[in-house]
Amino acid sequence: MPGRTRVPRPTVDRLSLYLRELERLETQDRGTVSSRQLGTAAGAAEAQVRKDLGIIGHAGQAGIGYSVPLLAEAIRQVIGVHRQWRAALVGAGNVGRALAAYRRFREEGFEIVAVFDEDEAVVGRTVAGMEVLPMSDLAGTVKRESVGIGIIAVPPDSAQQVADALVDAGVQGILNFAPRRLRVADRVATVDVDFRSALERLVLEISQRKASPARR
Amino acid sequence: MPGRTRVPRPTVDRLSLYLRELERLETQDRGTVSSRQLGTAAGAAEAQVRKDLGIIGHAGQAGIGYSVPLLAEAIRQVIGVHRQWRAALVGAGNVGRALAAYRRFREEGFEIVAVFDEDEAVVGRTVAGMEVLPMSDLAGTVKRESVGIGIIAVPPDSAQQVADALVDAGVQGILNFAPRRLRVADRVATVDVDFRSALERLVLEISQRKASPARR
DNA sequence: GTTTGTGAACCGTTTCACAGCA
DNA sequence: TGCTGTGAAACGGTTCACAAAC
Secondary structure (H helix, E strand, O other), X not given: OOOOOOOOHHHHHHHHHHHHHHHHHHHOOOOEEOHHHHHHHXXXXXXXXXXXXXXXXXXXXXXXXXXXXXXXXXHHHHHOOOOOEEEEEEOOOHHHHHHHHOOHHHHOOEEEEEEEEOOOOOOOOEEOOEEEEEHHHHHHXXXXXXXXXXXXXXXXXXXXXXXXXXXXXXXOEEEEOOOOOOOOOOOOEEEEOOHHHHXXXXXXXXXXXXXXXXXX | OOOOOOOOHHHHHHHHHHXXXXXXXXXXXXXXXXXXXXXXXXXXXHHHHHHHHHHOOOOOEOOOEEEHHHHHHHHHHHHOOOOOEEEEXXXXXHHHHHHHHOOHHHHOXXXXXXXXXXXXXXXXXXXXXXXXXXXXXXXHHHHHOOOXXXXXXXXXXXXXXXXXXXXXXXXXXXXXXXXXXXXXXXXXXXXXXXXXXXXXXXXXXXXXXXHOOOOX
């Protein structure tokens, strides 16, 4: 059973990036990679890569490197994408429709199995081949379809109440696209994807870059 | 001239969140906030809030707190959203169209002024009221329209070449929605928004949450 | 020669704790 | 009493450096 030790957040983020590089190498039938190459792809130091892989308990071979397929599988196991995750999307606006149409998710182990909206006028329409359902169907669908993840793509003012509904329905995690910090029970994990914060980070970095010479 | 001291990345992220709360309070005509309240909204400790505001050189009043409008303005100044930013969007697929349609950007100081696509079949179509332009028009448009930010919403395989084109055209920063690490000149800032990494982070947190009791 | 695994030093950020001001 | 500002301590993650394995 994996998940022995706690994995630091920065390490998790890098594991995602290593996995992308490994999958690229898999298509090229490369048998091994060095920590240096993985580090270059992920923008991390090579010692960092070795530390990260040590944390998840994966060993390489001195002088050779790491086995591409074995390491890829090990990372998938640790992250948990070796199994398929089923998600319910709430919000059929711009962001919601784009997510529903994003076919790539499926290959990556995620599947949106139902779409909901609070707006009665939107309920009944078709989004990416799925009928938009009313919020009253949420709890039933989550149970029936074994939904583990809720995706929030509604305006900020209704984000919290949607989160409450998802938690009540029994999801294990929430991916939140609304620019609002959610308050949820401890047993539920949340991750925010916030365009606005990303843009603000970018703009501030631009300003700082102009002020002082960049490093690296 | 603002931007005296360097602002740590984690602080930048929290400043975004403080600003959201401040804007909410502004609509309610609240005159002051305590570090405790800002911290609660942003999920940070109160001492952390005071440290952050100290870093940007903003002082509160002991026993009272911080002035809502003054602090909001100070944060906007530091981040750089007190002025309007003009952006060029590359990629008119699902993600690109959703971004183009995302009206909220405008209120937040960002404006997409042009849309480009590499695919000849897409060029000429209309997206959010804008005609999709060919990549050959990129450099000219960036100069003519004073575009500071490029937004990449293309498949991963073409992300790097789009980045190169944006850098050559003279943008100062790139917001990257493609799941690929970009390599750009030092003078250009980049920020990644990666759905897949976000989902993987979520899934791993779900696993860890099941394994051990959560804190907080 | 190449590349791993890891203790030790290092560094930046967070938390603590408390003096000082309203 | 309520709340800020800030040194000092604690923490967690990163980088260094090198012995060991191939």
